Amino acid sequence: MSIFDNDIQEVLFSEEQLKNRVQEIARQITADYQGKEIMLISVLRGSFVFMADLCRAIDLPCTLDFMAVSSYGKGTKSSGQVQITKDLSEDITDRHIIVVEDILDSGNTLSYLLKILENRHPASIRLCTLLDKPERRVKPVQVHYSGFTIPDAFVVGYGLDYAEKYRNLPYIGILKPRVYGG
Numbered sequence: 001m002s003i004f005d006n007d008i009q010e011v012l013f014s015e016e017q018l019k020n021r022v023q024e025i026a027r028q029i030t031a032d033y034q035g036k037e038i039m040l041i042s043v044l045r046g047s048f049v050f051m052a053d054l055c056r057a058i059d060l061p062c063t064l065d066f067m068a069v070s071s072y073g074k075g076t077k078s079s080g081q082v083q084i085t086k087d088l089s090e091d092i093t094d095r096h097i098i099v100v101e102d103i104l105d106s107g108n109t110l111s112y113l114l115k116i117l118e119n120r121h122p123a124s125i126r127l128c129t130l131l132d133k134p135e136r137r138v139k140p141v142q143v144h145y146s147g148f149t150i151p152d153a154f155v156v157g158y159g160l161d162y163a164e165k166y167r168n169l170p171y172i173g174i175l176k177p178r179v180y181g182g
């Protein structure tokens with residue numbers, strides 16, 4: 001139960017389902033990178049909840065860094081203009097990077113971001129996204145780890161916002177269109 005329940009049309013993933021899937025992804029990453037040290041890069045702000053759960057379930061030497069980009073502003077459609085509002089604190093040269101995202105939608109954010117990071121010459125770079133909305137893709141993006149494929153609907157919760165709200169909802173749900181005037 002949450003004070004936001006009334007704004008949610010349908011629960012897509014419960015807390016339990018999210019927890020189980022995050023653990024599966026973490027096990028896969030742990031197996032794939034045996035003998036290596038990895039660096040997780042969380043794309044703020046949406047991925048902070050996923051990052052917090054994922055990193056604690058990965059059993060590898062691991063460093064963390066954060067980058068902030070924004071293209072949605074207060075709306076439900078990508079502006080197409082991706083802005084870096086905070087860059088990394090660490091050098092990623094020769095590091096094994098996993099970019100951690102909450103959602104891959106049009107692909108505008110990640111195609112832009114991955115290009116920038118690749119130019120910094122990491123040893124390797126992979127993308128881990130909790131949600132993927134392939135129907136909406138405008139820019140192609142290669143995904144290595146994906147939690148769930150979802151339909152074309154605006155979702156909130158578990159870090160994902162609408163106009164900065166709902167990030168603290170413990171589950172992921174489809175927002176009622178009346179909430180954003182859709």
Ligand SMILES: O=P(O)(O)OC[C@H]1O[C@H](OP(=O)(O)OP(=O)(O)O)[C@H](O)[C@@H]1O
Pocket residue numbers: 043044045046047069070071072073078101102103104105106107108109110160161
């Ligand atoms: O594939 P795309 O269409 O580019 O959409 C995905 C991006 O949109 C959201 O970020 P947003 O710009 O809303 O910033 P936020 O993480 O601070 O909410 C989300 O966290 C992804 O980064």
Ligand SMILES: Nc1nc2[nH]cnc2c(=O)[nH]1
Pocket residue numbers: 072103105106153154155156157160161162
């Ligand atoms: N909250 C939220 N942010 C997004 N960014 C891109 N797609 C979405 C979505 O469905 N929900």
Ligand SMILES: [Mg+2]
Pocket residue numbers: 046072073160161162
């Ligand atoms: Mg957002």
